[in-house]
Amino acid sequence: DTAVSQTPKYLVTQMGNDKSIKCEQNLGHDTMYWYKQDSKKFLKIMFSYNNKELIINETVPNRFSPKSPDKAHLNLHINSLELGDSAVYFCASSPTKRGFGYTFGSGTRLTVV
Amino acid sequence: DAKTTQPPSMDCAEGRAANLPCNHSTISGNEYVYWYRQIHSQGPQYIIHGLKNNETNEMASLIITEDRKSSTLILPHATLRDTAVYYCIVRLNSNSGYALNFGKGTSLLVTP
Numbered sequence: 001d002t003a004v005s006q007t008p009k010y011l012v013t014q015m016g017n018d019k020s021i022k023c024e025q026n027l028g029h030d031t032m033y034w035y036k037q038d039s040k041k042f043l044k045i046m047f048s049y050n051n052k053e054l055i056i057n058e059t060v061p062n063r064f065s066p067k068s069p070d071k072a073h074l075n076l077h078i079n080s081l082e083l084g085d086s087a088v089y090f091c092a093s094s095p096t097k098r099g100f101g102y103t104f105g106s107g108t109r110l111t112v113v
Numbered sequence: 114d115a116k117t118t119q120p121p122s123m124d125c126a127e128g129r130a131a132n133l134p135c136n137h138s139t140i141s142g143n144e145y146v147y148w149y150r151q152i153h154s155q156g157p158q159y160i161i162h163g164l165k166n167n168e169t170n171e172m173a174s175l176i177i178t179e180d181r182k183s184s185t186l187i188l189p190h191a192t193l194r195d196t197a198v199y200y201c202i203v204r205l206n207s208n209s210g211y212a213l214n215f216g217k218g219t220s221l222l223v224t225p
């Protein structure tokens with residue numbers, strides 16, 4: 001069983017479309033995250049949820065909206081996709097809000113054309 | 114969180130020890146040092162963390178200097194599969210809710 005699973009693995013879409021990426025963890029962790037890794041390979045935090053509560057919301061366009069229906073799921077919805085949204089999006093989870101034991105998913109490569 | 118400085122790249126021969134340095138001269142007394150790595154096209158992987166004592170697990174050892182201003186991650190017998198970008202991160206080990214911030218890391222190339 002994959003600990004942190006993301007779907008889809010690849011997503012190619014046109015500018016202006018709306019798309020969602022799903023993430024599920026079966027580790028029983030309390031905290032989940034969305035990270036974005038751009039073409040320069042910098043890995044930046046976007047959002048974090050702890051027990052379904054939003055605790056981190058970095059400077060991200062409001063076209064990006066996370067949703068956590070329960071503590072095992074954290075989805076990312078993106079409206080009006082732009083070329084600059086092309087990146088690899090990683091979901092992660094950790095046992096608590098502390099800094100160790102993060103488990104990352106394998107990433108979703110989003111390409112906006 | 115304290116800032117870290119790592120060399121952008123390093124090479125290591127397979128079977129030898131890989132010693133990856135990290136400077137964190139502004140670290141505060143209650144900040145931990147964390148190491149993660151990212152193998153090409155995969156999500157980052159937790160390796161080890163420590164506060165002031167040296168730490169060892171099945172993956173690596175972490176040596177922290179007495180003044181805590183620098184540390185070294187040691188992979189005792191590097192293999193080709195250890196080729197990855199290694200990130201040294203310093204932050205509080207608290208429930209403050211701050212996520213890990215990844216810098217540029219060190220790109221380690223293990224050669225046959």
